[in-house]
Amino acid sequence: MQTIEDFFFVSFTRQTNLKPSSMNRLFSFFSITILSITLLVSCHKQVLPPSPVLPVPTDSQLAWHEMEQYAFVHFTTNTFTDKEWGSGDESEKVFNPTAMDVTQWTKTIHSAGLNGLVLTCKHHDGFCLWPSRYTEHSVKNSPYKNGKGNVVDEVEKACRAEGLKFGVYLSPWDRNRADYGSPSYVEYYRNQLKELFAAHSPVFEMWFDGANGGDGYYGGAREKRQIDGKTYYDWPTTLKLIRGMEPNVIFFSDAGPDIRWCGNESGYIGETNWNTISTDTLYAGKSGINSLLNSGEENGTNWIPAEVDVSIRPGWFYHAKEDSLVKSPEQLFNIYLSSVGRGSNLILNIPPDRRGLINEIDVASLQGWKKLIDERFKTNLALNKPVTASSVRSGSPVYGASMITDGNKETYWATNDQDKTGNLEIDLGGKKPISYILVQEYIKLGQRVKSFSVELEINGSWQEVAKGTTIGYKRIIRINPAEAQKIRLVINDSKACPVISNVEVY
Numbered sequence: 038m039q040t041i042e043d044f045f046f047v048s049f050t051r052q053t054n055l056k057p058s059s060m061n062r063l064f065s066f067f068s069i070t071i072l073s074i075t076l077l078v079s080c081h082k083q084v085l086p087p088s089p090v091l092p093v094p095t096d097s098q099l100a101w102h103e104m105e106q107y108a109f110v111h112f113t114t115n116t117f118t119d120k121e122w123g124s125g126d127e128s129e130k131v132f133n134p135t136a137m138d139v140t141q142w143t144k145t146i147h148s149a150g151l152n153g154l155v156l157t158c159k160h161h162d163g164f165c166l167w168p169s170r171y172t173e174h175s176v177k178n179s180p181y182k183n184g185k186g187n188v189v190d191e192v193e194k195a196c197r198a199e200g201l202k203f204g205v206y207l208s209p210w211d212r213n214r215a216d217y218g219s220p221s222y223v224e225y226y227r228n229q230l231k232e233l234f235a236a237h238s239p240v241f242e243m244w245f246d247g248a249n250g251g252d253g254y255y256g257g258a259r260e261k262r263q264i265d266g267k268t269y270y271d272w273p274t275t276l277k278l279i280r281g282m283e284p285n286v287i288f289f290s291d292a293g294p295d296i297r298w299c300g301n302e303s304g305y306i307g308e309t310n311w312n313t314i315s316t317d318t319l320y321a322g323k324s325g326i327n328s329l330l331n332s333g334e335e336n337g338t339n340w341i342p343a344e345v346d347v348s349i350r351p352g353w354f355y356h357a358k359e360d361s362l363v364k365s366p367e368q369l370f371n372i373y374l375s376s377v378g379r380g381s382n383l384i385l386n387i388p389p390d391r392r393g394l395i396n397e398i399d400v401a402s403l404q405g406w407k408k409l410i411d412e413r414f415k416t417n418l419a420l421n422k423p424v425t426a427s428s429v430r431s432g433s434p435v436y437g438a439s440m441i442t443d444g445n446k447e448t449y450w451a452t453n454d455q456d457k458t459g460n461l462e463i464d465l466g467g468k469k470p471i472s473y474i475l476v477q478e479y480i481k482l483g484q485r486v487k488s489f490s491v492e493l494e495i496n497g498s499w500q501e502v503a504k505g506t507t508i509g510y511k512r513i514i515r516i517n518p519a520e521a522q523k524i525r526l527v528i529n530d531s532k533a534c535p536v537i538s539n540v541e542v543y
């Protein structure tokens with residue numbers, strides 16, 4: 038016996054009692070089939086995926102994109118003094134929530150469909166929600182749990198129990214500290230970051246607030262202090278320090294480095310929203326900076342996606358006088374469409390009241406919002422429905438049109454490199470009422486689409502029902518409700534061949 042095949046051939050013949058001639062035919066059949074499959078698979082393997090359009094997101098940024106929406110929680114002495122920016126001279130004694138229940142926060146937040154929480158561990162007034170060993174201006178001198186409380190720790194633990202990711206806000210500007218403006222304050226700030234990251238890892242996001250109003254208590258000096266925002270904090274050293282402790286943390290600041298501000302606090306990112314921006318164009322005070330942050334830059338050098346920060350109330354802190362101004366479910370839904378629905382993440386502020394509870398009015402609004410999202414995006418009419426494309430990358434099924442309705446975010450439709458336009462036609466299998474179309478680019482290969490439109494086949498003719506510019510991680514297009522069986526996504530322009538991973542229809 039020469040080979041292992043000979044061995045199997047002989048033993049198979051013996052066991053089945055087949056004549057060697059029939060065996061030969063059988064083996065030839067099997068060999069040809071296996072050879073054809075191998076050839077087919079290797080042929081498709083040879084169709085290389087599109088090259089990435091640089092820059093592309095890091096793994097941590099990708100994980101952040103997938104979070105989509107989470108909560109901001111603003112809570113400090115301001116809650117009790119009715120201020121938005123405490124001046125730093127507030128007595129620790131004012132911090133006295135009467136029915137504090139952080140589990141009520143995390144349960145409310147989670148059931149609203151949010152999947153993380155970023156807590157203001159210290160706001161501009163300098164009061165610390167944890168008993169920092171570097172200051173007396175904290176919960177340890179407050180009536181809360183007779184000075185034995187640690188709100189940061191309690192919230193972090195409640196987040197873990199509820200399956201929410203935990204994030205930290207620590208205001209660089211501190212109106213309480215006598216040494217604010219001098220190098221020792223920067224050391225104080227870093228020591229506090231070390232305390233927080235040592236005790237509460239993993240932290241998914243660190244929020245660096247760019248606000249610096251100048252005047253404050255400053256240990257009794259009560260004066261206006263100007264710092265040079267570019268040099269004073271020596272951010273590179275601080276970021277390196279934190280990354281050393283928490284490699285995957287996402288840093289938010291106006292200019293990144295990981296995610297950027299959206300340029301407003303009203304709840305929207307630009308209809309054109311590039312995840313890319315050139316960092317050398319991002320400095321505070323530059324004219325037009327807010328609109329630049331709002332749209333990003335098509336040919337930006339860095340992947341720095343935008344985060345939309347907005348409060349459920351007019352202020353960031355709870356004020357009873359704003360109880361009638363809590364955003365309605367419909368307003369929150371519109372914010373959802375103009376943030377998550379335009380490829381950015383939403384950080385929705387939900388400030389606890391003086392009891393230390395998320396107020397019933399806010400809870401009702403959040404529940405109503407979740408209900409709207411669940412109802413309006415209940416059944417994806419396009420899931421597993423047949424799709425045809427104007428063209429497919431080398432005709433390979435690996436990049437075929439049906440990849441956009443297979444419910445798998447790792448598969449995508451792509452065209453040949455030179456084809457920067459194209460369209461996809463989905464047959465819903467019958468006339469269906471349509472109000473929303475959700476589209477996703479496969480951003481691991483970079484953001485590409487510059488212009489697209491949506492068409493419906495109504496009474497036998499194609500009608501354009503929406504037009505847009507960028508898509509990015511996710512784009513949700515609301516149209517005037519209409520009935521149609523066939524829907525077409527037209528890519529009118531793209532930086533390189535389009536790479537679309539998902540289309541949903543509701």
Ligand code: FUL
Pocket residue numbers: 121246247248346353
């Ligand atoms: C701003 C701050 O000044 C507000 O008080 C709030 O914290 C908001 C999220 O950022 O810059």
